[in-house]
Amino acid sequence: MLSLLGLEQLEQLFAEIPVDLLCHEQLALPNPLNEMALSRLMRERAGQDRPLLCFAGAGAYEHHIPAAIWEIAGRGEFYSAYTPYQAEASQGTLQVLYEYQSMMATLLGSDVVNASLYDGATALAEAIFMAIRSKPHLPKRILVPDTLHPHYRQVLHSMLLGQGIEILPLPFARNEGDIHPDALQAHTAGSFAALVVAQPNFFGILEEVHQLTDWAHQQQALLIAVVNPLSLGLLQPPGQWGTTGADIICGEGQPLGIPLSSGGPYFGFMGCKNHLLRQMPGRIAGRTLDKNQEPGFVLTLQAREQHIRRAKATSNICTNQGLMTVAATLYLSLMGPEGLRQTAASCHHNTLTLANRLQQIPGLRLLFGRPFFHEIVVELPKNGQSLLAALEKQGICAGVALGPYYPEMENMLLLCATEMRTAQDIEQLAQALSSALQQEH
Amino acid sequence: MLSLLGLEQLEQLFAEIPVDLLCHEQLALPNPLNEMALSRLMRERAGQDRPLLCFAGAGAYEHHIPAAIWEIAGRGEFYSAYTPYQAEASQGTLQVLYEYQSMMATLLGSDVVNASLYDGATALAEAIFMAIRSKPHLPKRILVPDTLHPHYRQVLHSMLLGQGIEILPLPFARNEGDIHPDALQAHTAGSFAALVVAQPNFFGILEEVHQLTDWAHQQQALLIAVVNPLSLGLLQPPGQWGTTGADIICGEGQPLGIPLSSGGPYFGFMGCKNHLLRQMPGRIAGRTLDKNQEPGFVLTLQAREQHIRRAKATSNICTNQGLMTVAATLYLSLMGPEGLRQTAASCHHNTLTLANRLQQIPGLRLLFGRPFFHEIVVELPKNGQSLLAALEKQGICAGVALGPYYPEMENMLLLCATEMRTAQDIEQLAQALSSALQQEH
């Protein structure tokens, strides 16, 4: 091949690069491994990360993942294809996206859904940009409750800064764990573009979403819902909140068949009302016809996107989390409405069991009085973080300490029991907790 | 669906079964698990079987298995299809089989190869049936050396009994570990139908295959070779043994990309000279043309098989080990001649290192003086089995004890070092061995 080019050495291919830029010395990377050595190394590394009995939630949930999902999502034809720019040679991915959009839309109760964003937190940031764009006459101000996941609030800070969007926090009710009703009073109609509501919220608590939605709409603002999609097997879809439903719905797709993986890759989902469609970021698959009038699928409404609209695009997103939506589509297909309902119900049921059992332990107290979905906040007689460390030694991840996020809550843990946690698991946790508490008294 | 049949209950579908035969009571099987519980159970079970640092061989070898192999062999189209009876809808499997046959034929140096048998041991039994069939005028007697894997000899006993085939054992040379040259003297031309030779033999020793082959042919007998296919990346193919080559070649395919899996599924391979083709058992894929003169593949020479020939078939085999040959084909494709050569060379090299290192341990002695491939027999100052047990506690499988197979060898271990064993692994073994020996002295 070199000879066709009239060259003698590979180096000559780089002739246009200024010589003083070329790396002449060997870079200090580790020596190459062969696959055998790599496999052994990575087996050892993975072996260091021994799975724990997990009661942590806080935005990432250990659910049962049917084996068929990753056996199929991992197929080369899905795994090694890219964004379906050539529709006719990408009907697999495109039809899956269309089916994903369809299933998510019924789950969320939204008119339309896009084909994924990076994760729940960035999806919310995009939802806020979208709200701001579609309410150009309102101030760039957003109401964000303290019951929203603290990491999500941090991401909003990072991402909204450049456009000068102001975040107005809403405190929560100390005994109830939901948005404090008085907090809304401070905000008047026309003074903000959107209200964000998380359901369930970070504490696992169910918010009064109907009132909140109607209130936001009365103030001429949009309502942005942040939801756990799995909970919607059981709970009201945001599209039906209040009189007219949430306007933009987003959240973290991880509960739908995506492994925990230390935090990613997950995927963000987003749906909205029809009239907001052209403000929506991200890929969208649509059904159309070919020259023979056969139905088929394409990426559509691309005029919203960076590769066409460039600086005026609805978002800069390009590569999204495609493969994760394949997995989620498989998840929803395998579960169906009944499987999803039972899974959500089982999460709730197990968390009830957990709450009841933990309350029997002297010194432990359930913090909030309101209904919850599958997470609870528990108050301890001591610092949450040190207790977690003690239980980790016994192979238990006893939840997430709230101190780092809410300084006044340093004796508190956020715990979750999904459908994976059996009665024995809960008993094991309870006993480990009891004895850890006793030991240090 | 029942109503179309005019039925009301599923039970009515079983109306033809005599009532007194129906199971009325619940069978005592465990309650059904859902996939979540099953996965957890099986994770626990697999977790009990902690992998050891493995120096055991004896017919099953821990080799590097490129990840691509099982990612592809596990694809539904291979995994969930059956024997390619409908050729036009099974071209994937059929072309793979044809390529498998082609690759194995060049590796073995044989004219033709079939599409798999159950495992190495049964392949040898089938080879013997084949030899007997093709030498109808000779006595049903087979020379089987004691250097053949003891389990293979046991399988021959089980399988040859019904047809009254007599197995004549050949003792081995005590210091050399190969077939004792004098042992052949006892057998005269025309007194047996075939000689079996394993290369490398059970002790890892290389036999004098050229002489043995020529000798067998001089006695009008067939030569049946039992080989490790991976060794043939380096060693002479049986098709070139002696003046005219082995007649039937068989063996265990496990080294070619098949995981150890406690012993199966593996696959047996078999090749032979052209003139024996119609005596060969098992499926064979062939290339042919379709009505448009396009080349394609079919199962062929089926007149040998049970579904056509019934009681007169060359074998009763039906389901074989198809998927394993897909994996082996991928293995040979990914390794190529150079990869296979280097792997075999590395096995040999590491075993040399192992032999040298173990001989430095006081009291240890390499038993045999002849060249070996990747296994060695080591004599200990004490019982092999108790030493193995001691090392297993340290996570090392230090080989296979020979006592159970050769009562006079109860102080001996058979050890193997494949390309997977690093210098550090060997050092770890050596030190563990040394201290185990010291402790008990």
Next chain:
Amino acid sequence: MEPLLIQLSRAQRYNRQHTPLPEANNEQPLQHAQLAPFLRAQPPALPEVSELDAVRHFTRLSQKNFSVDTHFYPLGSCTMKYNPRVCNTVAMQAGFLQRHPLSAETTGQGVMSCLFELQEMLRELTGMAAVSLTPMAGAQGEFAGVAMIAAYHRQRGDSQRTEILIPDAAHGTNPATAALCGFSVREIATDANGDLDMAALQAALGAHTAGLMLTNPSTLGLFERQIQQIAQMVHQAGALLYYDGANLNAIAGRVRPGDMGFDAIHINVHKTFATPHGGGGPGAGPVGVSERLRPFLPVPMVGQNSQGQFYWLTEQEFPLTIGRLSAFAGNIGVLLRAYAYLRLTGTEGMRRVASFATLNANYLMRRLTEAGFQTAFPNRLATHEFIITLQNEAKQFGVNALDFAKRLLDYGFYAPTVYFPLLVPECLLIEPTETESKESLDRFVAAMIAIRQEAMDDPQKVRQAPLAVPVPGGGHSRLDDTLAARKPDLRW
């Protein structure tokens, strides 16, 4: 057509990442001086391709297969039902895959506990006294069974029993196995209703009879109603009764071969227990026996000692064993999948399997009958499968069973089994299995009707089928079997 891999080969190309010595310039001298006389003169002429070439080639080839995961696959007698993927996933865990077969029992309690429980579950499900898992497929299970029957008679000194009786409808492995074990084979006829001809059986039974091999439900897709009588007759003649368990899917959890009076049985786990078929295997063929054959079971099996630990049972515990049937303990990875499947189903699930397999077969049979196809045994209920005969179509349109089968491929269906059992002319043996939906079955009926219409309108087209099997790149037209056998081209 996908090229042969060798056509993509280019000298000197190889995948460094799969060789033990990654750095060529750092290659240690291959110290195999002692090997010199044994080295091969020329490397094997294997393809030299990149990993991408290989992955792409075999991925593309895979797409040329019809399979259960992609197509309705009503291949009678083969029970091509859906293998729950989780059974593969749980069996492919490192702990199971990496274990050496000869490493100590203490290091394999996980896998051995599964095997032990599988033995127990199969025992319960079949009503036999004991089970050995070691046979590597149905045919090897048959071998074990017949060898045990031989060992039984031999042990009793009853050396005149040299004959095995086999119904004419039987699968080819039955006579082939009997012959492999040194028996002569006598065929027993089937009566007009598809049951065994009792007079013929009576006539054949005698002091030379070692045993009768029976499949129930039979390969005709019928439950053998006289089974209790048959068992009595066989036993009275001093012979034993063998059960070919390939059709257990139809009755699992409902009737047990042990209760029917069988002495030895095999079970095709790749049928009833949804382990993969893998383009022809691997399967596994556990055997079960009645009390009198227990001592002869093939080894190894798994036992449990009083401390609850699992260990291998060998000829030490079973001195009369017919012996070993494989180098190690059989297709353990396959058995793990069967274990997983059985834990998913339990008894209730097994009964559902049998019910829906039977329901689907009867539904499909009725739909085809209503569409005018002729079933072989119109007065009988189907079991999990049934036979239609295309005699009429062959006569009227000159379009035979093979033509129908091939044309079904064009329609995107794998073909049913053709021309088996041998006694029904122009037959299709159709087994829908319990995992197919009514919608699949209805589509199949529609295709059959359409093909018959084509056979009327344009028989030549059907005789040419398949015209283009719907696989990537366009599939083959009918392949020439005769040419393949006449001029064997078996390697590149």
Next chain:
Amino acid sequence: MEPLLIQLSRAQRYNRQHTPLPEANNEQPLQHAQLAPFLRAQPPALPEVSELDAVRHFTRLSQKNFSVDTHFYPLGSCTMKYNPRVCNTVAMQAGFLQRHPLSAETTGQGVMSCLFELQEMLRELTGMAAVSLTPMAGAQGEFAGVAMIAAYHRQRGDSQRTEILIPDAAHGTNPATAALCGFSVREIATDANGDLDMAALQAALGAHTAGLMLTNPSTLGLFERQIQQIAQMVHQAGALLYYDGANLNAIAGRVRPGDMGFDAIHINVHKTFATPHGGGGPGAGPVGVSERLRPFLPVPMVGQNSQGQFYWLTEQEFPLTIGRLSAFAGNIGVLLRAYAYLRLTGTEGMRRVASFATLNANYLMRRLTEAGFQTAFPNRLATHEFIITLQNEAKQFGVNALDFAKRLLDYGFYAPTVYFPLLVPECLLIEPTETESKESLDRFVAAMIAIRQEAMDDPQKVRQAPLAVPVPGGGHSRLDDTLAARKPDLRW
């Protein structure tokens, strides 16, 4: 066409094995009285299908994709090279998959050691001072980079820098990102040789310039030869230089953006580091910075303490950080694959990647040139990709770049990128990557020649293309984009 899954749905059908309460009759009362007011009135209208239906449906759909594992995929700018499968396998181990993101650092030393080493390797390979892995794709990496540039100026009180300069050839994410960060965008022209127009740059630079975003090699498939001068000019103007690392594959191990003078870069691991593209993701877009931007890096990153233990670096250690960009720490599973890939290649391997990516591109460019196709920059060496323009063909035969692209699908090739970069009319941006063999490239040339011949002989045919993409069941003819946008049909 494969039906929609909802068309296979049948009320009440569901997969018992995936529900937490397997026995229906044993279902515990769902104690969610407290939830009553929050329950949905109607279940979501999801498909109700069996596992087989779902597996078959999605397996069949997968076969309708072209992908690297099945087809040559020369999609320019996207580096569709082969992902070694082992990188997937090692990343899919239970230890990695099951770890909760908020569980203690002590329980994640395995994954964190990989991430730490990956940070270090990327730092070395790019010549930057520090690396953060957290961005979840290239575009988010760009966001992080531009946000850091903004933070830098803000921190210095330099509030007038409101403009980002971007070459007209740039990828759409560059201007979109700048806008997202609140900057206005000014385009800089490209000169006739494909280099940046230096006069235009000089004219644009000023006190309002926050930075210049550059891709090098550029999206024209050319190495920007004046890069050192550009860096000097930009820095002299008080602005910073951003590197879009999407094309790093061409130069990895040979030239480093850090040495070229860039202040902030992103790296598309799903390009250079062979992590999957997944039909559109997930990717990952680590960022690297020069010393002056280090304080602003996005969190979390991984640090190592003096006992060798790994821990998360957050705003505690980086008080000036631009903050968090995801709920947790980014696409860790993807980063593990990149780590595995880099351990396979090492420096030598990386240099080989760049060499063969470049060799393949130049070879293919030359072959196409010799076949009479017009390259956009005939006097330049190609980098890892190159552009041909089909202006002539469009003029002569009325067959444009899109027609060529669509016709390539019929020939079994994925199409190169079309109509990008925007400044070259009727262009195809062709990137063969280093993992394709010469044979693949030659076949592609043959197809291009054949299509041009068709364009001469039967242009209408090419304009109709694809006629039938070779996928199972027969592929589509050209799909109507306009209809799709005019009447959005976005769900069933």
